[in-house]
Amino acid sequence: MNVVLASASPRRRELMEMLGVENLKILPARGEEIPPEHASGGELVKALALAKAREVAALCAAEDVVIGADTIVWVDEHPFGKPRDREDAARMLRRLSGDCHTVYTGVAVLHGGEEDVEYEESRVWFRELSDEEIARYIATGEPMDKAGAYGAQGRGALLVCAIEGDFFNVMGLPLCRLGQMLRKQGVELL
Amino acid sequence: MNVVLASASPRRRELMEMLGVENLKILPARGEEIPPEHASGGELVKALALAKAREVAALCAAEDVVIGADTIVWVDEHPFGKPRDREDAARMLRRLSGDCHTVYTGVAVLHGGEEDVEYEESRVWFRELSDEEIARYIATGEPMDKAGAYGAQGRGALLVCAIEGDFFNVMGLPLCRLGQMLRKQGVELL
Numbered sequence: 001m002n003v004v005l006a007s008a009s010p011r012r013r014e015l016m017e018m019l020g021v022e023n024l025k026i027l028p029a030r031g032e033e034i035p036p037e038h039a040s041g042g043e044l045v046k047a048l049a050l051a052k053a054r055e056v057a058a059l060c061a062a063e064d065v066v067i068g069a070d071t072i073v074w075v076d077e078h079p080f081g082k083p084r085d086r087e088d089a090a091r092m093l094r095r096l097s098g099d100c101h102t103v104y105t106g107v108a109v110l111h112g113g114e115e116d117v118e119y120e121e122s123r124v125w126f127r128e129l130s131d132e133e134i135a136r137y138i139a140t141g142e143p144m145d146k147a148g149a150y151g152a153q154g155r156g157a158l159l160v161c162a163i164e165g166d167f168f169n170v171m172g173l174p175l176c177r178l179g180q181m182l183r184k185q186g187v188e189l190l
Numbered sequence: 191m192n193v194v195l196a197s198a199s200p201r202r203r204e205l206m207e208m209l210g211v212e213n214l215k216i217l218p219a220r221g222e223e224i225p226p227e228h229a230s231g232g233e234l235v236k237a238l239a240l241a242k243a244r245e246v247a248a249l250c251a252a253e254d255v256v257i258g259a260d261t262i263v264w265v266d267e268h269p270f271g272k273p274r275d276r277e278d279a280a281r282m283l284r285r286l287s288g289d290c291h292t293v294y295t296g297v298a299v300l301h302g303g304e305e306d307v308e309y310e311e312s313r314v315w316f317r318e319l320s321d322e323e324i325a326r327y328i329a330t331g332e333p334m335d336k337a338g339a340y341g342a343q344g345r346g347a348l349l350v351c352a353i354e355g356d357f358f359n360v361m362g363l364p365l366c367r368l369g370q371m372l373r374k375q376g377v378e379l380l
Contacts, residue, residue, distance in 0.1 A: 018343070018344060018345075019345060019347065127366060136380050152357070154208060155209060155210065155379070157205075157208070157209065157365040158365060158369040158379055159380075161356065161366045161367075162354070162355050163356075163357060164353075164354045165353075166350075166351065167342070167353060167357035175347040175348060176317060176348055176349070176350060177351075189345070189348055190323050190326050190345060190348050
């Protein structure tokens with residue numbers, strides 16, 4: 001039995017390795033990058049996580065446990081995905097500066113025909129950022145492959161003064177919840 | 191000018207490296223392991239962080255920026271430091287299970303005769319842990335060198351369902367606050 005992570009995110013891979021998951025395989029889903037309209041943040045990430053997990057489960061053995069995940073930053077009732085370019089990243093970071101937003105990560109665990117799909121929600125507070133700081137942060141390259149144009153780990157730690165919820169959810173994988181989901185499928189991480 | 195971290199903690203060192211601090215030197219303080227009586231959590235970690243920073247600043251050049259830090263887990267109006275042995279770790283983890291506690295980290299930044307000492311406070315929620323899970327977590331070795339007998343990063347991520355505050359404060363160094371303190375001394379991290 002393999003544990004298959006249907007994600008290309010290097011952060012999710014690192015987190016799974018940090019937990020000491022045995023028989024870990026990485027098989028990224030192509031995924032659906034365009035979010036469906038009119039969904040709440042939680043329903044949106046659940047749908048996207050499930051789509052990724054189903055896409056990869058179709059390529060796996062029946063006994064494999066397949067994990068799909070999707071993370072969005074939710075502001076003004078709309079999702080911030082990955083920035084298109086540096087100007088888009090600056091627009092997102094200016095909006096997040098000095099304010100609170102919500103991060104949703106959906107997680108789908110597929111095993112033996114069973115589909116368990118859940119989501120976790122965290123609130124994140126940014127300190128006030130100057131335009132110069134935003135420009136310097138973008139120049140590090142860190143924002144470009146991340147939902148909402150920041151990483152909670154890395155230099156982004158200098159921007160986030162507080163969170164409420166699971167920190168790893170903000171990084172892209174709610175580990176405490178995932179651990180409980182995997183346990184239900186017979187994968188014990190502790 | 192060097193930035194001198196007066197701490198032997200590998201986690202603090204990793205966090206400073208994650209921020210890309212230039213001219214980083216590690217010079218661990220011997221430190222004061224026995225906490226003074228009758229202090230609040232915040233006052234206690236400030237006193238311990240300042241003591242560590244002063245001890246190391248005495249060995250440094252005047253232009254160096256010296257950082258001292260001390261972290262405690264605070265439960266029932268008392269500090270949990272590092273566990274003495276496995277039984278002590280189990281006692282701490284049983285107390286933290288299914289409940290909320292507070293983590294304090296004091297930070298002292300010393301530079302050119304100036305002493306800036308602050309602290310950060312985070313709340314941490316543990317899910318309910320069975321005695322078997324506690325035993326398995328202790329068997330990983332992770333609890334033994336950590337205040338409160340857990341790491342917020344590593345396998346400990348499976349125990350912590352939510353936090354309120356700065357996540358890196360729980361890891362031992364409140365990065366957002368430290369960044370602002372270092373900026374006051376002319377060290378720009380962003």
